[in-house]
Amino acid sequence: MHKPTIAGFHDARTGSIQYVVACPVTRKCAIIDPVLDYDEKSGSTATTNADLILDYIKTHHLVLEWILDTHPHADHFSAARYLKSRTAVLTAIGEHVRDVQQIWKRFYNLPDLACDGSQWDRLFRDGETFKIGELDVRVMHSPGHTLASITYLVGDAAFIHDTLFMPDSGSARADFPGGSASDLWQSIQDILNLPDDTRLFTGHDYMPGGRQALWESSVAEQKAHNPHVAGRSREDFIKLRENRDRTLPMPKLILHALQVNIRGGELPEAEANGQRYLKIPLDALPGSAWGS
Numbered sequence: 001m002h003k004p005t006i007a008g009f010h011d012a013r014t015g016s017i018q019y020v021v022a023c024p025v026t027r028k029c030a031i032i033d034p035v036l037d038y039d040e041k042s043g044s045t046a047t048t049n050a051d052l053i054l055d056y057i058k059t060h061h062l063v064l065e066w067i068l069d070t071h072p073h074a075d076h077f078s079a080a081r082y083l084k085s086r087t088a089v090l091t092a093i094g095e096h097v098r099d100v101q102q103i104w105k106r107f108y109n110l111p112d113l114a115c116d117g118s119q120w121d122r123l124f125r126d127g128e129t130f131k132i133g134e135l136d137v138r139v140m141h142s143p144g145h146t147l148a149s150i151t152y153l154v155g156d157a158a159f160i161h162d163t164l165f166m167p168d169s170g171s172a173r174a175d176f177p178g179g180s181a182s183d184l185w186q187s188i189q190d191i192l193n194l195p196d197d198t199r200l201f202t203g204h205d206y207m208p209g210g211r212q213a214l215w216e217s218s219v220a221e222q223k224a225h226n227p228h229v230a231g232r233s234r235e236d237f238i239k240l241r242e243n244r245d246r247t248l249p250m251p252k253l254i255l256h257a258l259q260v261n262i263r264g265g266e267l268p269e270a271e272a273n274g275q276r277y278l279k280i281p282l283d284a285l286p287g288s289a290w291g292s
C-alpha cells in the first residue's frame with residue numbers, strides 16, 4: 001500500500017483546512033475542501049486560497065484528478081466550481097447532498113434549484129471506492145455534522161472533516177438543519193474503528209489558546225486525548241454535544257455559504273444589471289444563540 005503525500009492549507013479567516021492528497025508514484029492528486037475567499041463586509045470574493053493550491057500543484061509537478069468536498073460547508077464558500085473552471089477536473093461530494101439541497105431549497109425558496117446533485121460530476125455512496133493515481137480511496141458516509149458528510153479514506157489517511165477536530169478541540173457541532181448528535185457519535189465510532197495508526201486530517205482548526213494551526217492526529221491520539229470521546233459513553237457524548245450546541249451562535253457565513261454550496265460552489269447568477277446578489281432568509285433559524 002502506498003502512503004499518500006499530503007499538504008494542508010489552513011485558511012485563517014475561516015479556520016478551514018484544505019488539502020492536496022497525492023499519489024507518490026504517479027503524482028496524480030486530489031484537492032479536498034477548497035475555500036473560495038469571501039469578505040462579508042464588502043461582499044468581495046477572491047480566489048487567493050484556490051490559486052495558492054493550484055500553484056502548489058504546479059510547483060510540485062502534480063497532476064490534478066479530482067476536486068472533492070466532504071460536505072456542503074456552512075462557514076465558507078466551496079471553490080470547487082472555480083477550480084473546475086480552471087482545470088476541467090471532475091468534482092464530487094456525497095450522494096446525500098441531494099437531501100441537503102432539499103432542506104435548503106425550502107429555506108431559501110429556490111423553486112428552480114435542481115435537487116438531484118447534478119451540480120457535481122460524481123456523487124459518492126457509502127463504501128464506494130475510486131483511485132487517485134495508484135492510491136485506493138474508500139468513501140465512508142459520516143453523517144451528524146451534516147446529513148451528507150463523507151470521509152475519504154486514502155491509504156493510511158482519513159479526511160475526517162467536521163467529525164473530530166484536533167484532540168484538544170473536541171468534535172464538530174451537530175445542530176445545523178439535518179444535523180444529529182447521535183449520528184455524529186456513530187460516525188466518530190466508525191473513524192475510531194480504523195487502525196490506531198491511521199492518520200486523521202481534520203476540516204477545521206480554530207487554534208485554541210492562540211496555539212499554531214494543527215490538523216493531523218491519529219486514531220490512537222484521538223482515543224487517548226480527545227475529551228469528547230476518551231472515556232465517554234454515547235449518552236454522555238450526545239448530552240455534551242447538544243448542550244454545547246445550544247450555546248453556539250450560527251457560523252457567521254452559514255446563510256451566505258449554503259446557497260452557494262448547494263450549487264456546488266457556483267455563485268448566484270447575475271441579475272439584469274450584471275450584479276450578483278445573495279439571498280438571506282430572515283427568522284429562518286429560530287432559537288439560535290445570538291452572535292456578538
Ligand SMILES: N[C@@H](CCC(=O)N[C@@H](CS)C(=O)NCC(=O)O)C(=O)O
Nearest residue numbers: 074075162171172173250251252253
Ligand atoms: N466562529 C466560526 C464558527 C464556525 C462553526 O460553527 N464551525 C463548525 C464547523 S463548520 C463547528 O463545528 N464548530 C465547532 C465549534 O465552534 O465549537 C464562524 O462563525 O465561522
Ligand SMILES: [Fe+2]
Nearest residue numbers: 073074145162
Ligand atoms: Fe462544516
